[in-house]
Amino acid sequence: MFPVFAGDPLSDMINGLQDPTFRISGPLISSLTVMAIVLIFAIVIGIQAHFQDPLKPAKGPLALAMWFIEYLENWGRGVMGRDPGNFTGYFFCLFSYLFMAFIWSITGFPSIIDTLVMPLALSLVMFVIIQYLGLRHQKWRYFHRYIEPIAIFLPINLVTMWSPIISTTLRMFGNCLAGSIIIGLINWALKNISVMLFSGLAVGYASPFDSPAAIWLSFIPIGVLNLYFALFSGYIQTLVFSSLNAVWFSAEMPENDPMGTVVQVTRGSEDKANA
Numbered sequence: 620m621f622p623v624f625a626g627d628p629l630s631d632m633i634n635g636l637q638d639p640t641f642r643i644s645g646p647l648i649s650s651l652t653v654m655a656i657v658l659i660f661a662i663v664i665g666i667q668a669h670f671q672d673p674l675k676p677a678k679g680p681l682a683l684a685m686w687f688i689e690y691l692e693n694w695g696r697g698v699m700g701r702d703p704g705n706f707t708g709y710f711f712c713l714f715s716y717l718f719m720a721f722i723w724s725i726t727g728f729p730s731i732i733d734t735l736v737m738p739l740a741l742s743l744v745m746f747v748i749i750q751y752l753g754l755r756h757q758k759w760r761y762f763h764r765y766i767e768p769i770a771i772f773l774p775i776n777l778v779t780m781w782s783p784i785i786s787t788t789l790r791m792f793g794n795c796l797a798g799s800i801i802i803g804l805i806n807w808a809l810k811n812i813s814v815m816l817f818s819g820l821a822v823g824y825a826s827p828f829d830s831p832a833a834i835w836l837s838f839i840p841i842g843v844l845n846l847y848f849a850l851f852s853g854y855i856q857t858l859v860f861s862s863l864n865a866v867w868f869s870a871e872m873p874e875n876d877p878m879g880t881v882v883q884v885t886r887g888s889e890d891k892a893n894a
Contacts, residue, residue: 645729650737652728653719657712660684687711698862699869706868709748713861717741721795721853725845732856733799738791742784745864749783752871787863794856798848802841809837 660680667681677685691710695703703710720737724730731737753761765776813836 644734646731646734646737649723649728649731650720653716653723653731656719657715660715687714695865698865699872701869701872703865706865710861710865713741713864714857717857717860718853721856722849724799725849730795730799732791733795735788735792738795739784739788741791741860742787745787745867746781746784748864749867749871752868756871756873783863783867787860791856791860794852795848798844798852802844802848805844806837806841809840810834812836 663680664684667677667679671677671681676682688707688711691707691714692703695707695710699706717732720731753764765780766773767776813834817835
C-alpha cells in the first residue's frame with residue numbers, strides 16, 4: 620500500500636526530492652477527484668444528448684454544456700483568429716479542470732495548482748500538442764525552425780522552443796502559491812492579534828491557538844481572501860493559460876483552415892512558396 624501524504628505543497632516537494640518513493644499525495648487525490656467530476660459530467664451530458672429531442676430545447680446539464688461550448692467557440696475564434704474546430708473539446712476539458720483545480724481548496728481538501736507537478740503536467744500537454752501541430756502541418760520543414768536564421772542559433776532556438784513549459788508552469792504555480800502565502804501570513808497575524816484580545820477564551824486549553832480565541836478575527840477575512848484567490852484569481856489564471864494555449868496552437872496551424880494544410884502562419888516566404 621502506498622503512503623498517503625496531505626497537503627503542504629512545499630513539504631511535499633522537498634520530501635519528493637529527498638525520497639523518490641512513489642507517494643499518493645493529497646494534491647494528487649484532489650486532482651484525480653476533479654478529473655473524475657469532469658468525466659462524470661461529460662458522461663451525463665453524452666447520455667442526455669443521445670436521448671435529447673433536437674426539436675425541443677435542452678435542459679439541465681446539457682443546456683449548460685451547450686452554452687459553454689458556444690462560449691468556447693466564440694472565445695476560440697477571437698483568440699485564435701480562426702474556427703477552433705476540434706480544439707473546442709480540448710478547451711472544454713482544460714477550462715473545466717483548471718478552474719476547478721484553482722477553486723478546489725475552498726472545499727477544505729488539499730489544493731492542486733500550488734503543487735508544482737500539476738501545472739508542469741498541464742504545460743507538458745500543451746507543449747506536446749504544439750510540437751504535434753508543427754510536425755503535422757510542416758512535415759520535415761518543422762525541424763528547420765531550430766536553425767533559423769542560421770545554424771549557429773540552434774542552442775538559442777532550443778531554449779526558445781522549450782521555454783513555454785517553464786514559463787507557463789512557473790506562472791501558474793507562482794500565482795497560486797503567492798495567494799496561499801498571503802493567506803497564511805494574514806491568518807498567522809490575525810490569530811496572534813485575536814489571541815491577545817480574547818485571551819480569556821483560551822483558559823483551559825493547552826495552547827491558546829487551539830482555543831476559540833484564535834479564530835475570532837480571522838475567519839471572515841480569511842474566507843473572503845479564499846474566495847478572491849480561488850474564484851477571481853482562478854478564473855483569470857484559467858483564462859490566461861488557455862489563451863496562451865490557443866495562441867500557440869494557432870501559430871502552428873495554417874491560415875484560414877483550422878485543421879487543413881494551406882499556408883503556415885509563422886513561416887517565411889520560402890515556406891509559403893513551398894506550401
